[in-house]
Amino acid sequence: MQVQHRWPGESRFHGWLYILPGLIIYLVFIFYPILETIRTSFYQWDGFSSNRSFIGLENYVSLLNDSQFLQALLNNLTFIIFYSIIPIIIGLALASLLGRKRLPGMAFFRAGLFLPQILSMVVVGVTWRWIFNPVFGPLNMGLRALGLETLTQSWLGDFNLALPSVGSIGTWVQYGFCMILFLAGMQRIPEDQYEAAELDGANGFNQFLYITIPNLRAELGVALVTTIIAAMRVFDLVYVTTRGGPGDSTLVTGFLVYRSAFQQNRIGFAAAVATVMTVIIFVISLFILRLQSRTEGEQ
Amino acid sequence: MSRKAWTRLIPNYLILSLFLLIIILPIIGLVLSAFKTDTEIIKGPFALPEQWTLDTFENAWTTGRFNYFFRNSVLVTVVVVIVSVFLSTLTGYAFGLLPVPGRKVLFPLLLLGYMVPFEAVIIPLYHFMDTLHLTDTYWALILPQVGLSVSFGTLWMSSFFRNAPKELVDAAAIDGCNRWQVLWRILWPLSRPAVLTLVVLVFMWTWNEFLLALVMVQKETMRTLPVGLAFFQGRYSANIPLMAAGSLIVAGPILLVYILFQRYFIRGMLGGSIKG
Numbered sequence: 001m002q003v004q005h006r007w008p009g010e011s012r013f014h015g016w017l018y019i020l021p022g023l024i025i026y027l028v029f030i031f032y033p034i035l036e037t038i039r040t041s042f043y044q045w046d047g048f049s050s051n052r053s054f055i056g057l058e059n060y061v062s063l064l065n066d067s068q069f070l071q072a073l074l075n076n077l078t079f080i081i082f083y084s085i086i087p088i089i090i091g092l093a094l095a096s097l098l099g100r101k102r103l104p105g106m107a108f109f110r111a112g113l114f115l116p117q118i119l120s121m122v123v124v125g126v127t128w129r130w131i132f133n134p135v136f137g138p139l140n141m142g143l144r145a146l147g148l149e150t151l152t153q154s155w156l157g158d159f160n161l162a163l164p165s166v167g168s169i170g171t172w173v174q175y176g177f178c179m180i181l182f183l184a185g186m187q188r189i190p191e192d193q194y195e196a197a198e199l200d201g202a203n204g205f206n207q208f209l210y211i212t213i214p215n216l217r218a219e220l221g222v223a224l225v226t227t228i229i230a231a232m233r234v235f236d237l238v239y240v241t242t243r244g245g246p247g248d249s250t251l252v253t254g255f256l257v258y259r260s261a262f263q264q265n266r267i268g269f270a271a272a273v274a275t276v277m278t279v280i281i282f283v284i285s286l287f288i289l290r291l292q293s294r295t296e297g298e299q
Numbered sequence: 300m301s302r303k304a305w306t307r308l309i310p311n312y313l314i315l316s317l318f319l320l321i322i323i324l325p326i327i328g329l330v331l332s333a334f335k336t337d338t339e340i341i342k343g344p345f346a347l348p349e350q351w352t353l354d355t356f357e358n359a360w361t362t363g364r365f366n367y368f369f370r371n372s373v374l375v376t377v378v379v380v381i382v383s384v385f386l387s388t389l390t391g392y393a394f395g396l397l398p399v400p401g402r403k404v405l406f407p408l409l410l411l412g413y414m415v416p417f418e419a420v421i422i423p424l425y426h427f428m429d430t431l432h433l434t435d436t437y438w439a440l441i442l443p444q445v446g447l448s449v450s451f452g453t454l455w456m457s458s459f460f461r462n463a464p465k466e467l468v469d470a471a472a473i474d475g476c477n478r479w480q481v482l483w484r485i486l487w488p489l490s491r492p493a494v495l496t497l498v499v500l501v502f503m504w505t506w507n508e509f510l511l512a513l514v515m516v517q518k519e520t521m522r523t524l525p526v527g528l529a530f531f532q533g534r535y536s537a538n539i540p541l542m543a544a545g546s547l548i549v550a551g552p553i554l555l556v557y558i559l560f561q562r563y564f565i566r567g568m569l570g571g572s573i574k575g
Contacts, residue, residue, distance in 0.1 A: 006398050007472065013400060014478065018393035022386035022449040023409065029424065029446040030412045036423030047426070094318065098311050111561050112319045115326070118557050118564060120507040122525040123546045126532055127329050130539055131344075138328060138344040145343075176322055181569055222569075233416050236509040240529055254510075257418045262425075262514060271422055278419040285414035 034278075040271035047265045059272035069273060071248050072256045075163060076232050079252070082167030083174050083231035088223050090171075091178030092216075096208050100186050113176030121173075125240030128169045132156050132241075156242055162250045166241055170231065178223050185219035186212070225284055232281050253277045332543035340539045355544040359531075363541065365548050367520045368527035372506060373552075375440045375523060379505045382441075383448035384497055388490070390449060391456020392482050396468065406457075412450030417443075417510045425514050439515040440523065444508060448501045459493040460486065496567040499560045506553050524549040 006012065041059055045052040063069045103109075116124060131138050132155035140152040155165040189211065197207045213220075235254035238244060244251035244259070253273055261270035328344035333355055335348040359365045393399050394406055420443065428439045463486055471485045512523040522530065528545050535541050557564055 007478070010478075012398070015393040015397035015399035015402075018389040018397065019399065019405065022390040022453065023405065025386070025442060026409060026412055026446040026449050029443040030415070030420055030450065031408065031446075033420035033423040033427065033443075034411070034415060036427075037419055040423060090318075094314065097314060101308065101311065103308060103311055103315070109315045109319055110565065111557075112323055114561075114565055114568075115322055115557075117568060118503055118553055120509070120525045120528075120549055120553070122507075122509060122528050123550045126528060126542055126546050127325050129532070129536070130329075130332070130542065131325060136341050136539065141341075141343060172322065172325075175318070177568070179318065180565070184569065233418075235418070236525070236529075239509070239513075240532060254416070254418050257422075258510065258514075261422045267422060274418045274422065278415055281416055282414055 037271050037274055037278075040268055041275045043268045043271075045267040047261070047267045052268075055268070059268050060276075062269070063272055063276065068248055068251060068256060069253070072251045072253045072273075075250060075252050076234070078163060079167055079170060079231040079234055080228055082164070083170040083234075084224060084227035086171050087174035087178045087227060088220070090175045091182045091223065092213075094179050095182035095186050095216075096212055098183065098186075100189065100191070102187075106183075110180050113179055115176070116173040117177055121236035122240050124169060124173060125237045128172075129156065129241050132165055157246055159246055159249050162242055162246060166238060166250050169237060169241070170234070174227050174230065178227070181219045181223050182216055185216045189215045221287075225287055229281055229284055232277065232284070329543050329546060332539050333547050335540050337538065337540065355540045356548070359541055359544040359548060363527075363531055363535075363545060364519060365524070365527060365545060368522050368524045369548065371437075371440075371521060372524040375437060375444070376502060376505045378437075378441050379444045379448060380498055380501050383445050383452055383501050384494060386445070386449050387452025387456045387497060388482070388487070388494070390453040391458075392460050392486070394453060394457040395460025396463070397478065406453075409450050409453050412447055413454055417447075417508075421510060421514055428515060434515050435518045435521050440508075440512055443511055444505050448504065452497055452501065455497050456490075456493065459490055463489065492563070495560060496563040499556060499563045500567045502556060503553060503564070 006014075042054060042056055043052045044055050044058070134140055134152070134154045134157065137155075139155065143149065143152045153161055156162050193211050193215075194207060197211055202210070233254060234252045235258065238250055238252050238255050239258075242250045244255050254277065257270050257274045257277065260266040260273065324345075331345065331348065332340060334351050335355075339346065339348055360369075390409070394402060399405065424443060425434070428434050433439045467485055467489075468481055471481050476484065507525060508523070509525045509529070512526045513529070516522055516526065519530075528549050531545050532542060
């Protein structure tokens with residue numbers, strides 16, 4: 001820790017020289033706008049006229065009764081099932097099925113399973129819009145080819161099906177990530193724990209419950225928080241696939257912010273939605289940072 | 300490995316292959332579609348095109364103006380990556396190895412940006428840029444992205460510098476290196492893995508960024524690839540070959556970088572970088 005000390009002849013503020021360029025750009029283009037968003041959320045403003053009127057917490061109070069906002073929040077929560085719960089279950093099931101044997105060629109599978117993570121959500125959305133297309137989409141075409149004409153649907157156009165359809169795209173994006181995370185974690189579990197359990201007569205399920213799960217605590221934390229945040233932040237995918245429709249059946253908070261601010265000129269309201277959204281994401285992020293610092297401390 | 304050991308692994312490979320196929324098949328279908336004609340599309344996603352031509356790509360590239368989008372995306376991404384990684388190295392070095400008065404306030408202040416979504420900044424940012432007449436310019440796409448990337452980059456690089464071998468730094472100091480020389484002559488050559496991970500992550504986030512470019516740019520020729528593709532879909536959503544070709548132009552460069560630097564992507568993202 002010596003190096004943290006000042007060197008002879010060095011100014012007390014020498015370190016600031018290194019920080020200032022990055023810090024200034026950050027303060028001007030990220031931090032100041034965050035504060036402005038919060039301030040704007042206490043005003044009523046159409047975005048162009050000069051009269052902004054201070055209305056205190058009124059935007060937040062109206063959120064509580066705003067059917068669009070509640071619908072959007074509910075849809076984000078529903079997306080947690082598709083982005084987080086299902087991929088984690090798939091990942092855990094797969095990791096325990098595959099066990100801790102080292103598979104030759106795993107790098108190839110890992111690269112493929114990870115692929116959706118690096119693609120632009122716009123590309124993912126365009127691809128799945130084609131797959132879900134009622135007329136020439138592969139999904140309905142496949143069903144017809146199998147003689148299951150009755151099962152064909154307007155996947156993204158139906159009020160009840162649009163949300164799970166978009167959600168399942170999230171599952172497609174996230175499950176490989178969860179699998180890889182858990183498989184990597186499994187490699188760390190000491191073999192003798194399983195051997196001891198075997199001797200005690202624990203069956204596979206109990207081994208999973210009492211050895212695998214507790215040992216994967218850190219990975220589970222990372223997976224939960226990463227995927228939940230992804231579910232809370234959905235924007236690009238909804239913009240490309242459904243624009244929140246039909247009706248508001250796939251509306252999410254991110255899209256509501258965009259629509260209210262840039263299409264309906266309800267700036268104060270949009271800022272309030274953005275603030276609530278950020279606070280939720282924040283609380284979850286703080287959780288992951290604490291978790292990470294704890295696991296780092298263990299190593 | 301013995302033959303018996305291999306046989307025991309077969310179920311594992313089957314399971315993995317099944318889940319890999321679910322991911323890969325849509326992408327294969329997309330690639331094939333880009334080479335097909337409109338009428339070939341209805342023959343099924345995995346029917347091979349009769350003629351492998353690049354006509355559709357050319358169509359997207361010129362008529363669809365993907366040449367402009369591509370140029371914009373490359374320019375913005377290259378500048379953001381270079382500037383962000385350079386600035387993050389400086390801030391990370393300072394927070395990792397230098398005395399910084401006020402670090403208890405400054406470090407968490409910077410990390411805040413690592414956690415916020417663009418939705419939290421976009422509304423005032425737009426009006427701010429509008430007042431400065433910077434909308435529809437590269438500045439509006441580059442500066443906020445740098446701000447956000449420096450936030451994560453500081454966290455990433457400072458943890459690298461904190462764990463750097465102190466003896467080397469001390470030895471260099473005794474040899475008369477100043478702080479700047481210690482950074483670039485001694486530590487920078489060692490930081491390759493950390494820097495490469497940061498490069499690929501910032502590259503990916505910038506290349507795929509959507510909301511910022513959607514809001515800041517009105518002029519068609521200033522759009523980046525993801526925004527260009529989204530508008531393209533609004534117009535040609537029934538023309539699957541064209542949409543597929545456009546998608547591949549957007550995904551191509553990131554795929555290339557992914558193939559080359561796959562290790563760094565996965566390491567960075569499993570490390571719990573929660574953006575994206």
